[in-house]
Amino acid sequence: xxxxxxxxxxxxxxxxxxxxxxxxxxxxxxxxxxxxxxxxxxxxxxxxxxxxxxxxxxxxxxxxxxxxxxxxxxxxxxxxxxxxxxxxxxxxxxxxxxxxxxxxxxxxxxxxxxxxxxxxxxxxxxxxxxxxxxxxxxxxxxxxxxxxxxxxxxxxxxxxxxxxxxxxxxxxxxxxxxxxxxxxxxxxxxxxxxxxxxxxxxxxxxxxxxxxxxxxxxxxxxxxxxxxxxxxxxxxxxxxxxxxxxxxxxxxxxxxxxxxxxxxxxxxxxxxxxxxxxxxxxxxxxxxxxxxxxxxxxxxxxxxx
Amino acid sequence: xxxxxxxxxxxxxxxxxxxxxxxxxxxxxxxxxxxxxxxxxxxxxxxxxxxxxxxxxxxxxxxxxxxxxxxxxxxxxxxxxxxxxxxxxxxxxxxxxxxxxxxxxxxxxxxxxxxxxxxxxxxxxxxxxxxxxxxxxxxxxxxxxxxxxxxxxxxxxxxxxxxxxxxxxxxxxxxxxxxxxxxxxxxxxxxxxxxxxxxxxxxxxxxxxxxxxxxxxxxxxxxxxxxxxxxxxxxxxxxxxxxxxxxxxxxxxxxxxxxxxxxxxxxxxxxxxxxxxxxxxxxxxxxxxxxxxxxxxxxxxxxxx
DNA sequence: GTTCCGCATGAATCGATAG
DNA sequence: ACTATCGATTCATGCGGAA
Numbered sequence: 001x002x003x004x005x006x007x008x009x010x011x012x013x014x015x016x017x018x019x020x021x022x023x024x025x026x027x028x029x030x031x032x033x034x035x036x037x038x039x040x041x042x043x044x045x046x047x048x049x050x051x052x053x054x055x056x057x058x059x060x061x062x063x064x065x066x067x068x069x070x071x072x073x074x075x076x077x078x079x080x081x082x083x084x085x086x087x088x089x090x091x092x093x094x095x096x097x098x099x100x101x102x103x104x105x106x107x108x109x110x111x112x113x114x115x116x117x118x119x120x121x122x123x124x125x126x127x128x129x130x131x132x133x134x135x136x137x138x139x140x141x142x143x144x145x146x147x148x149x150x151x152x153x154x155x156x157x158x159x160x161x162x163x164x165x166x167x168x169x170x171x172x173x174x175x176x177x178x179x180x181x182x183x184x185x186x187x188x189x190x191x192x193x194x195x196x197x198x199x200x201x202x203x204x205x206x207x208x209x210x211x212x213x214x215x216x217x218x219x220x221x222x223x224x225x226x227x228x229x230x231x232x233x234x235x236x237x238x239x240x241x242x243x244x245x246x247x248x249x250x251x252x253x254x255x256x257x258x259x260x261x262x263x264x265x266x267x268x269x270x271x272x273x274x275x276x277x278x279x280x281x282x283x284x285x286x287x288x289x290x291x292x293x294x295x296x297x298x299x300x301x302x303x304x305x
Numbered sequence: 306x307x308x309x310x311x312x313x314x315x316x317x318x319x320x321x322x323x324x325x326x327x328x329x330x331x332x333x334x335x336x337x338x339x340x341x342x343x344x345x346x347x348x349x350x351x352x353x354x355x356x357x358x359x360x361x362x363x364x365x366x367x368x369x370x371x372x373x374x375x376x377x378x379x380x381x382x383x384x385x386x387x388x389x390x391x392x393x394x395x396x397x398x399x400x401x402x403x404x405x406x407x408x409x410x411x412x413x414x415x416x417x418x419x420x421x422x423x424x425x426x427x428x429x430x431x432x433x434x435x436x437x438x439x440x441x442x443x444x445x446x447x448x449x450x451x452x453x454x455x456x457x458x459x460x461x462x463x464x465x466x467x468x469x470x471x472x473x474x475x476x477x478x479x480x481x482x483x484x485x486x487x488x489x490x491x492x493x494x495x496x497x498x499x500x501x502x503x504x505x506x507x508x509x510x511x512x513x514x515x516x517x518x519x520x521x522x523x524x525x526x527x528x529x530x531x532x533x534x535x536x537x538x539x540x541x542x543x544x545x546x547x548x549x550x551x552x553x554x555x556x557x558x559x560x561x562x563x564x565x566x567x568x569x570x571x572x573x574x575x576x577x578x579x580x581x582x583x584x585x586x587x588x589x590x591x592x593x594x595x596x597x598x599x600x601x602x603x604x605x606x607x608x609x610x
Numbered sequence: 611g612t613t614c615c616g617c618a619t620g621a622a623t624c625g626a627t628a629g
Numbered sequence: 630a631c632t633a634t635c636g637a638t639t640c641a642t643g644c645g646g647a648a
């Protein structure tokens with residue numbers, strides 16, 4: 001197991017990378033310490049070259065020990081965001097995601113919500129008995145009914161209809177006696193004057209990223225960014241136990257959240273380390289020689305200094 | 306129980322309405338006779354005024370006898386399309402839909418696909434711990450891996466993204482051995498060159514119809530229309546065991562599919578009968594006096610002739 | 611005849627209040 | 630304590646009357 005640290009960053013923001021098995025590293029983290037977990041674990045029978053490809057009929061038993069540790073390290077006010085989608089097995093959608101939700105509830109997780117990630121640009125393709133799969137599940141789990149949620153951070157521009165009408169409404173209101181506003185035209189009209197943003201829904205429309213061909217990220221940066229905005233504040237701690245190409249860590253770092261990433265693949269850990277250093281170097285006040293440590297469990301040491 | 310028939314229609318298309326309990330009427334239908342089932346049953350704890358509101362913890366056991374009959378009456382090549390969505394119970398999404406899928410598979414159903422109906426105009430509201438719910442499940446079940454599917458009937462204008470993407474393909478790519486074309490486009494790249502229509506995805510973007518004040522339809526006409534196009538041909542038989550305001554029957558009739566609708570509410574049955582007659586009267590060659598029969602189990606007869 | 615605007619209306623959900 | 634009811638919140642849509 002290897003530890004990579006990018007050391008102090010602006011505002012004392014840290015990004016830590018643990019190379020090795022998620023279950024082992026998670027056991028070393030203190031309980032109730034993480035504000036948000038965002039991850040996209042290897043799907044069943046997928047990524048066989050990198051993760052060994054968990055068979056779909058063993059997926060639940062493989063994931064449960066990990067979710068048990070995630071439940072331990074998450075703060076009571078924290079949130080676990082799980083991006084996952086069942087694959088097709090012999091013409092049917094596999095049921096391991098549903099079984100996982102049911103089992104995680106038995107562990108103590110609350111299944112608060114299921115967001116839909118609508119993948120706007122999925123490549124064309126054709127099959128005789130099904131269409132292109134253009135959505136994935138983003139499951140929200142919590143430890144308690146009360147959790148931190150900063151809804152104002154993710155408001156979106158209001159639809160065209162309301163946009164046009166409210167603009168006209170506010171024009172009228174400007175020339176009208178203020179006392180009449182709120183009494184003559186509906187009691188809550190004042191809430192709508194000069195508003196151009198609305199709260200989003202539980203359907204996210206995001207394009208898949210297809211620019212970096214060397215490493216295919218599990219999800220686009222907008223996905224962790226949206227949930228990091230929604231569920232954390234600056235200086236909070238974000239965890240991704242299946243870091244992969246490090247999208248979650250990169251976004252968390254840019255948004256001034258502390259972060260921990262775990263991955264079995266040394267190549268991924270090294271790559272994310274480099275990307276984090278590059279991002280730091282491109283900041284207004286880059287450190288000339290950012291401290292980066294790589295620690296192997298066998299005592300082997302490597303790194304940039 | 307009451308039987309309403311609109312009798313012969315153009316092309317010998319029939320629409321039958323059975324008033325009463327779905328389980329009882331379904332038992333009277335012959336096995337392997339229905340090409341497509343499209344329905345939106347009353348959701349748990351919803352519609353208490355009309356359907357009594359099935360408690361969410363009794364939903365599965367309530368539905369299983371019905372799905373058992375649906376499995377019997379469906380043709381081997383047929384499809385069952387189930388529109389449903391779980392509600393929030395004590396801060397959590399209820400799990401009865403997932404449990405229903407698992408139990409229906411034990412009955413012998415294949416869970417082929419899950420479509421997402423993105424409700425563009427979702428119910429408004431604001432809560433501290435969740436956003437508006439803007440999607441519903443549309444579950445596709447089948448009896449066998451091979452089923453009738455007419456994909457060309459639901460093709461859509463190709464989006465700009467795919468169009469531009471295909472234009473940028475080199476001539477070499479277009480003429481190359483399909484197996485060597487990059488993984489992104491799959492093996493059927495030739496299907497996509499110089500095409501202006503694309504196959505849709507498993508995400509449907511439809512607005513709910515909330516204008517009809519007298520009767521609120523469970524789903525907009527576009528929803529059953531899309532699946533009727535996709536899974537049936539003219540003169541096929543479409544069944545909706547929870548007819549409600551009759552959206553499925555109206556659309557099936559207009560599209561020249563035979564149809565059967567079942568509903569416990571006499572008011573709904575009468576209303577759908579009237580709407581069907583009106584629609585027929587508005588056709589190019591309306592029948593002056595369409596035969597309509599209403600049959601009560603107790604022997605009471607009513608109707609227009 | 612268009613375009614514009616007021617309005618009612620949802621498969622909703624939470625928290626407070628009442629029995 | 631546990632359940633039932635009610636008010637408050639919120640926004641896209643189409644209809645109908647008005648400009």
